Amino acid sequence: MNSTYYTHCQPGLLLENIGGDQEIFLQLAEIFQRESVAIFERMRAAAMASNFAQLGRESHSLKGTVGPLGADKLVDMLVEIEDECNSSQCVCDERKLLAIADALHHVRTELQHFIDNS
Numbered sequence: 001m002n003s004t005y006y007t008h009c010q011p012g013l014l015l016e017n018i019g020g021d022q023e024i025f026l027q028l029a030e031i032f033q034r035e036s037v038a039i040f041e042r043m044r045a046a047a048m049a050s051n052f053a054q055l056g057r058e059s060h061s062l063k064g065t066v067g068p069l070g071a072d073k074l075v076d077m078l079v080e081i082e083d084e085c086n087s088s089q090c091v092c093d094e095r096k097l098l099a100i101a102d103a104l105h106h107v108r109t110e111l112q113h114f115i116d117n118s
Contacts, residue, residue: 008106010070011114017068022118028068029111036065040104047092055092056085066107074103 006012015025039062046054063078077100084090 005113006110008071008073008103009066009110011111013070014068015118026115029115032065032069032111033108036062036104036108039065040101043100044097047097052085052088052090052092055090056082059085062104066104069107069111071103071107074100074107077103 011029014028015022018024018028039058043055043058043062046052046058059078059082063075063082066074066078077096081090081092081096081100084092
């Protein structure tokens with residue numbers, strides 16, 4: 001497997017952490033693909049409504065979803081938003097949301113690539 005392809009996440013980390021069980025990995029990947037979109041949409045809605053408590057919770061939730069995939073850059077973005085929300089100084093504008101959406105898209109694409117080539 002070409003490890004240079006995976007620049008936004010490391011799906012092999014998740015597979016390794018579950019003992020190489022392909023069936024469980026595929027189940028977790030399917031849950032991630034479905035849930036990550038829903039969580040991000042809730043994040044976007046919370047940001048647009050200036051509901052920073054909800055935005056912080058959704059950022060934390062998405063962080064927990066992408067973390068096991070080794071999506072470190074995305075995790076860092078989510079930690080920043082979560083920390084800002086917790087300190088009541090959140091500036092989650094459209095630029096930040098677009099950056100998160102873009103990173104999430106890349107993670108989802110790389111995960112699918114890993115599945116297709118495993």
